[in-house]
Amino acid sequence: MTVMLVLLVTVPLAMTLLSLVLPRRVTAGATVVAGIASFGFAVALVPVAEHGTVHAVGYLRADALSVVFVLATAFLYATTSIYSVGYFGEQARETRRAGGGAERQFRRYSMRFYVGFNAFAWSMLCAPLVNGLALLWVAIEITTVVSALLVALDRTDQATEAAWKYVLIASSGLGIALLATIMLYYAGARVLGDSYDLAFDPLLAVAKHLPTVPVQLAFGLAVIGFGTKVGLFPVHTWLPDAHAEAPTPISILLSGALLGTSFYAIIRYYQIAVGTLGPAFPRTILAVFGVLSLLLAALYLFGQRNIKRMLAYSSVEHMGILAIAMSFGAPLALAGLLLHVLGHATAKSTAFMGAGIFVHKYATKELGKMRGALNALPWSAPLFLIAVFALCALPPFGIFRSEFMIVFGGIQSAHGVIAAALVVLVTLAFFGLTLTTTRVLSEPAETAIPRGEPSVWMVIPMVLGLGALLMIGVHPPAELTALLQQGAAELAGSVR
Amino acid sequence: MLHQAIANAPTVFEGTANTIAVIVLLLEFGMLRAALLRAQVQLYAVQSLAVSVLAVVVAAGRGIPELYVLAGLSFVLKAVIVPIVVLRLLRDARADIAGSGALGVASEVVLSIVVAAFGFFAFGALGITSKALPTTSLSLSAAVILVSFMLMILRRDVVSQAIGFFSLENGISMASLVVAAGMPLILEVAFLFDLLVAVVVFGVLMRVHHGQSNSLSTVHLDRLRG
Numbered sequence: 001m002t003v004m005l006v007l008l009v010t011v012p013l014a015m016t017l018l019s020l021v022l023p024r025r026v027t028a029g030a031t032v033v034a035g036i037a038s039f040g041f042a043v044a045l046v047p048v049a050e051h052g053t054v055h056a057v058g059y060l061r062a063d064a065l066s067v068v069f070v071l072a073t074a075f076l077y078a079t080t081s082i083y084s085v086g087y088f089g090e091q092a093r094e095t096r097r098a099g100g101g102a103e104r105q106f107r108r109y110s111m112r113f114y115v116g117f118n119a120f121a122w123s124m125l126c127a128p129l130v131n132g133l134a135l136l137w138v139a140i141e142i143t144t145v146v147s148a149l150l151v152a153l154d155r156t157d158q159a160t161e162a163a164w165k166y167v168l169i170a171s172s173g174l175g176i177a178l179l180a181t182i183m184l185y186y187a188g189a190r191v192l193g194d195s196y197d198l199a200f201d202p203l204l205a206v207a208k209h210l211p212t213v214p215v216q217l218a219f220g221l222a223v224i225g226f227g228t229k230v231g232l233f234p235v236h237t238w239l240p241d242a243h244a245e246a247p248t249p250i251s252i253l254l255s256g257a258l259l260g261t262s263f264y265a266i267i268r269y270y271q272i273a274v275g276t277l278g279p280a281f282p283r284t285i286l287a288v289f290g291v292l293s294l295l296l297a298a299l300y301l302f303g304q305r306n307i308k309r310m311l312a313y314s315s316v317e318h319m320g321i322l323a324i325a326m327s328f329g330a331p332l333a334l335a336g337l338l339l340h341v342l343g344h345a346t347a348k349s350t351a352f353m354g355a356g357i358f359v360h361k362y363a364t365k366e367l368g369k370m371r372g373a374l375n376a377l378p379w380s381a382p383l384f385l386i387a388v389f390a391l392c393a394l395p396p397f398g399i400f401r402s403e404f405m406i407v408f409g410g411i412q413s414a415h416g417v418i419a420a421a422l423v424v425l426v427t428l429a430f431f432g433l434t435l436t437t438t439r440v441l442s443e444p445a446e447t448a449i450p451r452g453e454p455s456v457w458m459v460i461p462m463v464l465g466l467g468a469l470l471m472i473g474v475h476p477p478a479e480l481t482a483l484l485q486q487g488a489a490e491l492a493g494s495v496r
Numbered sequence: 497m498l499h500q501a502i503a504n505a506p507t508v509f510e511g512t513a514n515t516i517a518v519i520v521l522l523l524e525f526g527m528l529r530a531a532l533l534r535a536q537v538q539l540y541a542v543q544s545l546a547v548s549v550l551a552v553v554v555a556a557g558r559g560i561p562e563l564y565v566l567a568g569l570s571f572v573l574k575a576v577i578v579p580i581v582v583l584r585l586l587r588d589a590r591a592d593i594a595g596s597g598a599l600g601v602a603s604e605v606v607l608s609i610v611v612a613a614f615g616f617f618a619f620g621a622l623g624i625t626s627k628a629l630p631t632t633s634l635s636l637s638a639a640v641i642l643v644s645f646m647l648m649i650l651r652r653d654v655v656s657q658a659i660g661f662f663s664l665e666n667g668i669s670m671a672s673l674v675v676a677a678g679m680p681l682i683l684e685v686a687f688l689f690d691l692l693v694a695v696v697v698f699g700v701l702m703r704v705h706h707g708q709s710n711s712l713s714t715v716h717l718d719r720l721r722g
Contacts, residue, residue: 134683134686134687135683135686137687141690141693142690142693145693145696148697149697149700152701155704155708157708160704160708161719162720164654164701164705167694167697167698167701168658168661171661171694171698172648175661175664178687182668182671182672182676182679183675185672185676189676194627194678195678197680198683213623213624214622214624214675244720245720300722304722
């Protein structure tokens, strides 16, 4: 099984390099193959990871927790690569017809996109699979720099502004996270000796004996630092800009995969902090950040007129839910957290894919101008609405199941007040997200809009996403349930 | 009395280390008020040099040979390559970044002194001690880190903000000399390599920004809100 681990971190890297040399259409096709293959490798890891930890070549390590995050990222890598075929299809045909300079320019643009896209997916797959907190930081910093360039790809004024804000804020956040890494190194050096490599298992094994003040400091700094990338309030400010201005395939990966991957880093610090400090301190910090993020996002969802910004604030909401779920600490809530990672990835990616089709069709990001979409886009508009309802935790989709588990776990672990706040705020977000969208999309259009989907390649991944979401909501496969339970047990500290 | 004072006096090693750390902090304050693009980058280069020298001091004083390699690498990368890359990418930009401060220079410096003092005493009170360097150096690096944030917040031009991030990394390097001097070289090299990638990306985005707006100012970067 170590082969799968190695393949997961080498195939996307190889694809990144190939994107530099292959012709445009071959690159697009090969990226789809690489994406689907990566998802296959991730699925192959599931049966192994539910029984224990896999190591490979010294620097790679996978347990149930990391496999959950790898699954989410690899799934989006596959579906988004399919979506990208359709996303650029029309532009490719037009520039080919125009020929000359336009075609050359588009080829260069497409090359940059695919190099960045594959590198971005590679760095996000590496982050949960590297063994050690130092390498984890390195991987997450790489996700930042690669995705910042991708946000700026369209070269509009807004895209440049968003990219600058993103790279500056996220890098500063990661600077704080680096300080956290070093403080934890200091704490570990008291027990493990002056020179060690921050590998995860030894650190967790001695967590009980680490000095408390440096670990408190490291955990606080890690939540703020990596929290910047997760999009926790009040360090979320780059998020709506970057999500709205990036090309849609990148928005999908940013929202569905990157935020979760960054949250994975917080989970690792949480495990060590609980070992050293006991549960009270880390859980309180996470509860505060979680509730505030959820509150802010729920309020911003009302009256949001830009469709991609709206989905971005919904991401802040869901990251807040993850933080709250972790603060509950009950095994049921933790299993719900891991399911929520998968549910959010599939639902949010589907919603963003739909939004990308609307933006393409109506040539605007203004939600108010997308009247009549249900009529004009017979497939993607209904699929988008279903995804939005799924994001609001309506049954029978995966997020309903995961949020139910989280709330129930919260009540079980005597966090009734926070669980109640969670329910109220999620309901508030439900209205914010659905009221405008359903009304606008179903209203008749003022001017007649030709009926038809821009590309079938953009609809297929939406169907795949909703299918997966339905599956984990109605009847998750036994293997997946076992994986989530194992992950929750690791997170609760009952597996060593 | 005198005997006791002599016993408590810092050793030459500690004195040298703390002096270098103070120089790093003063250079950070220099960046707060630098008026020219080139001056800003040069201040950063000198600060990186100071941090590299501190690494050499620790390597010699505490017998950690790996730190010589780290010092050499960080000198080449941060004092030579990064400044050259930044200046090359912005060779057609106007040299002047004066007046990009959100406040007057005096208020900026006073505010930053308050923040630096807070960082200095707060970290001093944590009781984190190390064999490699005196705790004062850690407190000073906390001050450097906070002032670098002030630099990013108070100056409204892309060069100062980027240099603010790079010098934040210098502050963290200094802190890691105090609390993580024994960190394996491979990890340190990974961090440095990462910084290099970040520098290139910052440089590219600065260039894109300059190409688009024909200025280094970030004042008009306020279209995206809500």
